[in-house]
Amino acid sequence: MTEPVEYDVVVVGAGPVGENLADRARAAGLSTAVVESELVGGECSYWACMPSKALLRPAIAHADARRTTGLSQSVQGLDAEAVLAGRDGHASHWKDDGQVGWLDSIGARLYRGQGRLHGPKKVVVDGPEGEHHSLTARHAVAVCTGSRAVLPDIPGLVGAKAWTSREATSSPRVPGRLAVVGGGVVGVEMATAYQALGSQVTLVVRGGGLLPRMEPFVGEHVAKSLAEGGAQIRLNTSVTSVERSDGAGPVTLVLDDGERIEADEVLIATGRAPRTDDIGLETVGLEPGSWLSVDDSCRVEGIDWLYAVGDVNHRALLTHQGKYQARIAGAAIGARAHRVPLLESDRWGAHAATADHAAVPQVVFTDPEAAAVGLSLAEAEAAGHRVRAVDYDLSSVAGASLYCDGYRGRARMVVDLDQEILLGVTFVGPGVGELLHSATVAVAGEVPIDRLWHAVPSYPTISEVWLRLLESYRG
Structure with a gap:
């Protein structure tokens, strides 16, 4: 075991969440160590977001071309070998040199190996060559180890x-x-x-x-x-x-x-399970293998120095949401380290991951695409809101008919009738993923319906569905 080394912050897990938290901690002037047992860049870069979307983009483009006048008769099948080769490139051929270089550029120290908590504010690292490191955090340890796929108990599986x-x-x-x-x-x-x-x-x-x-x-x-x-x-x-x-x-x-x-x-x-079964949770009184319950700054309940960010806290198992949490947690860690009061009274302030509750966006890259933010109708009703769902057939929008032949899709906004704001928006149809951020801004910003009426969509785009939804709501 090497001599103990002190850092202001120790981050366990170097996926997108850990990388973002390290970046925010360094931006706050805090010395930061990052521990990673596999590839820097994590699940998203090598086995999830990037390779999956690299497989899906040719599939969606091919489907759109087959529905486009002037192209449909000439479209051939996908070149599977080329698609797989492109996927390999987007996954950096499962090498993390570029992301290691990025960590180095922000001044974070990388430790390769299995990191485990070893009591309060301590992390031990068992390296790939048998080396051992003992790290101590002056201010915070952040668990950013993500989740793993679960295999159900099926005979023969x-x-x-x-x-x-x-x-x-x-x-x-x-x-x-x-x-x-x-x-x-x-x-x-x-x-x-x-x-x-x-x-x-x-x-x-x-x-x-x-x-x-x-x-x-x-x-x-x-x-x-x-x-x-x-x-x-x-x-x-x-x-x-x-x-x-x-x-x-x-x-x-x-x-x-x-x-x-x-x-x-x-x-x-x-389904997914948290990767917390072998990170020493038992040494700080927590259950190994459990999801970690946190407050809105992503600090683990009952432990003032431990943070759980991303999938491990089970708030929203999405890469972009985990990165958002990392920005919030990094800002909170920096504020607490510098004894700056947190903006705890501001639910949309710099130290609260409020979007985890109110405005989680997600795109599903199928054909057709699916995109949603906020609450569904059923979720809004179950939460006790007085709501109205407004639906519109996306194929009736001029931009959709131009997008491709035989366009099929649907849009829904869920309106809070008491506040006259949007609680949720859902789209399904070709190309709707690029509509989602406007909906996310409307939901997260709690933009009044009357103000949305003045956000004029360009013609002829699929975004004109916003006008049709608002017209349907007004009657």
């Missing part, structure tokens, strides 16, 4: 070498037949990508629809598109066992109705 999101986003080949278990974001995005690359896809979903956390019509649009592309979708169905000989060859899924589905690979996309 462990030996079947099932894919998780990591294998799906990094596979060097396209399987002829892909079975996907789960109808959430990972399941539908990977079904979209691999179907476009040539796989025969079967989706097995325990619930009654896809993307259950969004408005019900979103999943209906996505399911219809996948089915039209040849996917088989089994709703309200569970897998009771998985069969595969020695983890090689075809894999067979046995469903609860007795149906047997054979595939070349099976992707399990049924």
Whole structure:
């Protein structure tokens, strides 16, 4: 064990969340160490956001081209080998030199290895070459270790070498037949990508629809598109066992109705768990493997020096939301270190991650795209708000008809009738991901409906749906 080294802040986990927190801590003038057991850049850079969207972008562009007059007759199939090579490039070929260089440029010290808490404000690091480091934080330790895919307890699954999101986003080949278990974001995005690359896809979903956390019509649009592309979708169905000989060859899924589905690979996309099982939580009185409960500055409840930022606090398992939390937490750590009062009374101030509750945006990169921010109608009603949902058929907007032939989509805004502000907005349709930030600004800014009336959308764009929604609300 080397001599203990002191820093103002020690960050455990160097994904986008840890990187952003380190950046904000350094901007506040605090010395910062960052500990990472895998690749600097984390899940998002190598096994999630970047590689998955690199697989999906050609699929969406190809679908749009096939629906565009003058292009549809000349569009060929995707070059799967080229798409996979492009994906590899966007994942930096699973090398983190560039991101290591960025950490160095902000003055953060990187320690490679498994970091574990070792009592209050202490982190020990077991390095890849057997070296050991002891780090002490003067002000804060931030746990930014993210989450991992969960494999359900299904007989035969462990030996079947099932894919998780990591294998799906990094596979060097396209399987002829892909079975996907789960109808959430990972399941539908990977079904979209691999179907476009040539796989025969079967989706097995325990619930009654896809993307259950969004408005019900979103999943209906996505399911219809996948089915039209040849996917088989089994709703309200569970897998009771998985069969595969020695983890090689075809894999067979046995469903609860007795149906047997054979595939070349099976992707399990049924949930996430926090990566907190081996980081020494027990040394500070916390339960290993648990989600960490935090306040709005992302400080762990009951421990004034420990922060949990990103997926580990279970507030919003999205990269951009974790980065937002990191900016908030970094500012709070800096303020507390310099004995500057926090703006705790301002729910939209610099030290409160209020958007985690009120304005979480998400784009699902399927065909059609799905995009939502804030509360769905059901969530708003369950929270006790007096609300009204206003819907509009996106295909009726001039910009949509120009975007592609046979455009299909829908928009909804959820209006708080007492305050006359938007609590949530949802879009589904080609290209709607780029509409979402305007909705996010309206929801996070609590912009009054009367003021939104003066935000004039350009013609002829799909954004003109805002005018139609407001007209429908006013009557």
